Amino acid sequence: MSTPAPAETSDPVREHTRTGLSKAALMQAYIDNLFYIQGRFREVATPHDRYMAAAFTARDRLLDRWLKSAQVFKTTHARTVCYLSAEFLLGPHLLNNLVNLGITRASREAATEMDLDFNAILEEEEEPGLGNGGLGRLAACFMDSLSTCQIPAIGYGIRYEFGIFDQAIEDGWQVEKSDTWLRNGNPWEIPRPKIRFPVLYGGYTQSYQDQDGRARTRWVPDQEIDGMAYDTPVLGYGVGNVNLLRLWKAEASQSFDFQAFNVGDYYGAVHAKIEAETISKVLYPNDEPEAGKALRLKQQFFFVSCSLQDMIRLHLNTVGPLETFADKFVVQLNDTHPSLAVAELMRLLMDEQGMEWEPAWDITRRTFCYTNHTLLPEALETWSVNLFERLLPRHLEIVYEINRRFLDEVRMRFLGDESRVARMSLIAEEGVRRVRMAHLAVVGSRAVNGVAALHSELVKTTILKDFHDLWPEKFHNVTNGVTPRRFMVVSNPRLAHLITEVCGDDRWIRDLGRLRELESHADDPEVQARWRQVKTAAKQDLAVWLRQNTGVELNPAVMFDVLAKRFHEYKRQHLSILHVIRCYQRLKQNPGQEMVPRAFVFGGKAAPGYYLAKLIIKLINSVAEVINHDPQVNGSIRVVFMPDFNVKNGQRLYPAADLSEQISLAGKEASGTGNMKFSMNGALTIGTLDGANVEIREEVGAENFFLFGMTVDEVRQKQSAGYRPWDIYNGDPELKADIDLISSGLFSYGDTNLFRPLTDHLLHQDPFMVLADYRAYLDCQERVGAVWRDPAQWDRMSILNVARMGKFSSDRAIREYAERIWQIEPLPVALN
Numbered sequence: 001m002s003t004p005a006p007a008e009t010s011d012p013v014r015e016h017t018r019t020g021l022s023k024a025a026l027m028q029a030y031i032d033n034l035f036y037i038q039g040r041f042r043e044v045a046t047p048h049d050r051y052m053a054a055a056f057t058a059r060d061r062l063l064d065r066w067l068k069s070a071q072v073f074k075t076t077h078a079r080t081v082c083y084l085s086a087e088f089l090l091g092p093h094l095l096n097n098l099v100n101l102g103i104t105r106a107s108r109e110a111a112t113e114m115d116l117d118f119n120a121i122l123e124e125e126e127e128p129g130l131g132n133g134g135l136g137r138l139a140a141c142f143m144d145s146l147s148t149c150q151i152p153a154i155g156y157g158i159r160y161e162f163g164i165f166d167q168a169i170e171d172g173w174q175v176e177k178s179d180t181w182l183r184n185g186n187p188w189e190i191p192r193p194k195i196r197f198p199v200l201y202g203g204y205t206q207s208y209q210d211q212d213g214r215a216r217t218r219w220v221p222d223q224e225i226d227g228m229a230y231d232t233p234v235l236g237y238g239v240g241n242v243n244l245l246r247l248w249k250a251e252a253s254q255s256f257d258f259q260a261f262n263v264g265d266y267y268g269a270v271h272a273k274i275e276a277e278t279i280s281k282v283l284y285p286n287d288e289p290e291a292g293k294a295l296r297l298k299q300q301f302f303f304v305s306c307s308l309q310d311m312i313r314l315h316l317n318t319v320g321p322l323e324t325f326a327d328k329f330v331v332q333l334n335d336t337h338p339s340l341a342v343a344e345l346m347r348l349l350m351d352e353q354g355m356e357w358e359p360a361w362d363i364t365r366r367t368f369c370y371t372n373h374t375l376l377p378e379a380l381e382t383w384s385v386n387l388f389e390r391l392l393p394r395h396l397e398i399v400y401e402i403n404r405r406f407l408d409e410v411r412m413r414f415l416g417d418e419s420r421v422a423r424m425s426l427i428a429e430e431g432v433r434r435v436r437m438a439h440l441a442v443v444g445s446r447a448v449n450g451v452a453a454l455h456s457e458l459v460k461t462t463i464l465k466d467f468h469d470l471w472p473e474k475f476h477n478v479t480n481g482v483t484p485r486r487f488m489v490v491s492n493p494r495l496a497h498l499i500t501e502v503c504g505d506d507r508w509i510r511d512l513g514r515l516r517e518l519e520s521h522a523d524d525p526e527v528q529a530r531w532r533q534v535k536t537a538a539k540q541d542l543a544v545w546l547r548q549n550t551g552v553e554l555n556p557a558v559m560f561d562v563l564a565k566r567f568h569e570y571k572r573q574h575l576s577i578l579h580v581i582r583c584y585q586r587l588k589q590n591p592g593q594e595m596v597p598r599a600f601v602f603g604g605k606a607a608p609g610y611y612l613a614k615l616i617i618k619l620i621n622s623v624a625e626v627i628n629h630d631p632q633v634n635g636s637i638r639v640v641f642m643p644d645f646n647v648k649n650g651q652r653l654y655p656a657a658d659l660s661e662q663i664s665l666a667g668k669e670a671s672g673t674g675n676m677k678f679s680m681n682g683a684l685t686i687g688t689l690d691g692a693n694v695e696i697r698e699e700v701g702a703e704n705f706f707l708f709g710m711t712v713d714e715v716r717q718k719q720s721a722g723y724r725p726w727d728i729y730n731g732d733p734e735l736k737a738d739i740d741l742i743s744s745g746l747f748s749y750g751d752t753n754l755f756r757p758l759t760d761h762l763l764h765q766d767p768f769m770v771l772a773d774y775r776a777y778l779d780c781q782e783r784v785g786a787v788w789r790d791p792a793q794w795d796r797m798s799i800l801n802v803a804r805m806g807k808f809s810s811d812r813a814i815r816e817y818a819e820r821i822w823q824i825e826p827l828p829v830a831l832n
């Protein structure tokens with residue numbers, strides 16, 4: 001048995017147990033942590049104890065670098081990016097941190113020497129599911145790249161006690177289970193009980209005159225809660241820079257509590273405590289109709305208010321007068337969820353700091369930048385004026401005043417154009433009056449950006465056209481990216497290793513453009529063979545996981561055709577299942593038919609209240625059930641639904657895909673980032689001209705991308721000409737047969753009603769034009785099959801896809817934000 005060595009007997013020249021990076025230091029640290037933090041001997045340690053000891057071993061090394069970063073940032077008064085996001089979908093930390101520390105190999109060797117199963121330790125980590133999907137994951141990739149690019153930054157968000165629900169599949173249906181990710185403790189966060197701010201709600205406002213006789217406004221709220229900071233250090237890859245992710249937890253206000261006790265209302269105080277804590281209790285799934293509206297608005301204000309108070313505190317403590325606030329901080333609003341920050345900063349500067357409107361507005365407008373993430377009108381956030389006024393009466397006054405001044409500006413520019421004034425107003429007047437959060441964000445920001453070239457153009461010409469007419473210089477594009485650390489090095493070590501060998505070094509990890517080096521090897525049979533081995537090994541790993549978790553067996557030799565993302569009609573998972581049904585019918589009708597064998601792998605969650613999306617999940621599972629049990633076809637095609645698609649499971653999927661399905665209706669997907677992750681891992685894309693697909697295709701070359709479907713213009717034309725899905729159904733016998741097979745009850749044990757809401761919707765409305773793209777999609781899948789039959793050709797295309805993905809590193813995206821939007825320079829923190 002090894003007992004920890006007391007400090008006095010340790011060799012003074014030996015590396016420090018908490019900071020050393022050698023195998024020996026890591027082993028000693030692990031044993032120390034197991035004993036002193038988990039209180040365990042190695043003989044009785046549980047898998048969770050082992051994970052915690054390993055996590056603390058990594059964390060000590062992060063903290064060492066964090067301290068140096070904090071000192072550098074403080075003494076240089078560094079300009080700082082504050083990334084405000086209601087979601088951070090981080091994924092497991094441990095391996096990512098080991099990679100960024102550069103100690104993966106030493107850690108593996110340390111584990112082996114101690115007879116520990118390194119992979120089992122990694123598997124033990126439960127991911128913090130603090131986001132829904134792409135938007136939250138983008139924030140997490142940006143945090144990694146901000147540190148790697150050495151930009152001083154703070155990520156601000158909410159420490160949800162329950163993240164996005166865990167998805168189970170029962171009888172083919174999605175079942176939601178609550179995500180209790182904090183149950184076993186979170187070794188990556190540091191609670192900061194002293195960093196705490198009051199957050200106010202409700203009540204009314206009063207006008208008064210201050211000592212200098214100036215007219216001021218006082219907010220008399222009727223609820224006060226506290227936000228307490230929890231800090232997670234975010235280390236960059238191969239650098240000394242560590243940024244901070246600061247998440248807020250809601251707690252009962254200490255002063256409020258105290259009052260209740262004074263008047264003897266003990267139960268009232270306890271009740272207030274519970275009510276306060278509900279604010280950061282749960283992450284709301286998006287695409288939910290009207291669920292928990294008031295609480296969601298409270299959540300948004302909660303984290304925005306804490307974050308701005310924190311920035312003001314930091315500024316007053318370091319730089320000084322608030323006049324320079326916008327020089328010290330630039331605040332990026334990740335979608336409109338944090339856009340209350342515009343009104344809250346105005347309130348803090350005026351009501352709390354005594355500033356006049358004009359200087360406060362000048363600071364506010366120089367501080368914020370806003371990223372738009374959606375063109376779907378139903379996804380643009382608005383809040384009813386009634387609810388807004390009830391929760392945030394002072395902010396409504398401020399919004400009205402911003403609006404009054406803004407609409408005067410519009411009237412001056414566009415004399416007599418009152419319909420434009422109504423369209424641009426921060427308040428929608430038709431029906432129940434509502435506050436338009438996107439308008440508030442645009443008016444209060446100095447830069448607005450979309451997330452892919454096509455998306456940014458559509459933002460300027462559709463939803464924010466009027467604003468673009470007024471302020472064309474405000475509008476930018478920054479195409480999204482993903483971090484190659486997590487989505488290549490961490491999740492696909494075999495590929496990373498091969499790329500490093502072929503490229504000659506591993507500089508591509510921080511400079512993804514260097515992947516171009518692979519191009520000249522795309523036709524090299526030896527490289528192709530190793531490339532294929534790497535892919536097959538990843539497919540084997542995924543097959544093992546899927547067998548263990550779903551019971552479905554897949555043959556790693558067949559094409560893995562993968563569609564994994566949130567379920568939404570615009571993403572058109574139902575188009576893909578129609579193709580599966582078509583393959584099935586062809587095989588049944590013509591058993592001798594030559595068909596490229598495929599495994600169709602689906603994954604993704606649907607919002608709990610999104611009935612059609614959940615029905616599509618049920619349909620996929622029902623089709624899978626029939627196909628996988630039909631010996632006449634199951635040698636050629638199989639279908640499997642991976643339950644609980646999240647970052648951790650995504651990391652199993654991206655490396656194993658041969659074909660990546662990116663089949664949204666053109667003009668609906670803002671960017672997509674799943675498309676990038678797949679392609680970076682050597683999958684070929686079948687996709688529409690939507691979001692970042694357009695740019696991926698430009699980069700990899702049209703000949704290395706399977707394009708199908710209508711363009712944005714064609715979609716528009718078809719819609720304005722009167723789209724009639726019923727006619728398409730009647731005009732295409734195969735399509736008709738596929739939909740009729742669903743209606744026949746074959747996939748529902750004879751129940752002809754189960755899928756009716758879906759088939760009826762497709763035949764009579766089809767808002768995302770599945771039927772219009774069906775034939776083009778099938779034809780394109782034929783082309784995919786033809787290329788698959790030529791392995792050398794497929795491998796070449798796969799290698800070229802990876803070689804040309806350099807643009808889609810989130811490092812590139814962050815550099816563009818830094819130069820074009822934030823005007824901030826890197827500030828390197830020395831290693832050691």
Ligand SMILES: *Cc1c(COP(=O)(O)O)cnc(C)c1O
Binds near residue numbers: 132133566674
């Ligand atoms: C990348 C990612 C997404 C985004 O996928 P899209 O295909 O761009 O919609 C969603 N969820 C998770 C867990 C991801 O990692």
